[in-house]
Amino acid sequence: MWILALSLFQSFANVFSEDLHSSLYFVNASLQEVVFASTTGTLVPCPAAGIPPVTLRWYLATGEEIYDVPGIRHVHPNGTLQIFPFPPSSFSTLIHDNTYYCTAENPSGKIRSQDVHIKAVLREPYTVRVEDQKTMRGNVAVFKCIIPSSVEAYITVVSWEKDTVSLVSGRLCISRVQDAMLTF
Ligand SMILES: *[C@@H]1O[C@H](CO)[C@@H](O)[C@H](O)[C@H]1NC(C)=O
């Protein structure tokens, strides 16, 4: 009986130690989106890891393995993907607004992280404008606040003004946040 118990214990111990010595796991499953400023760049650690040491590789969501672009994008030996700061004129959708994933591989196998959307926000001056609208007297005109698409997702329209006077409800209704409707 003792011998049986001992050998059972040993086989459990073996399985356990095998698992400890060889494994692949996800470090941060909640990492799905990285938004960074073009002026700072970003460092994204591979969200997958393992024991014994793993080979980490980054890919585009299309399955293409990514290559180093000197001064623009680099994968460090520790598996951290770095996107360097860049001027707005060097913005490239392929590099600065794309979906990536990382794989971790060792003798026990290979795992693939979930997709991580890495997106740069350009820190550049921008202007918003309103286009002229024509309407018949007594009808409604809709004015749109026109925001450059590069910053649109990060801009909220906080007020509309006419001759520097803020427009409030009554003559103005906000149909969507970005639009103002006026009756003449
Ligand atoms: C996991 O990713 C989230 C989202 O980017 C981040 O806020 C958090 O700090 C990360 N946690 C770890 C342990 O790296």
Ligand SMILES: *[C@@H]1O[C@H](CO)[C@@H](O)[C@H](O)[C@H]1NC(C)=O
């Ligand atoms: C990986 O290496 C880079 C460059 O040396 C470093 O900046 C980064 O903090 C490292 N990341 C981790 C997760 O160790």
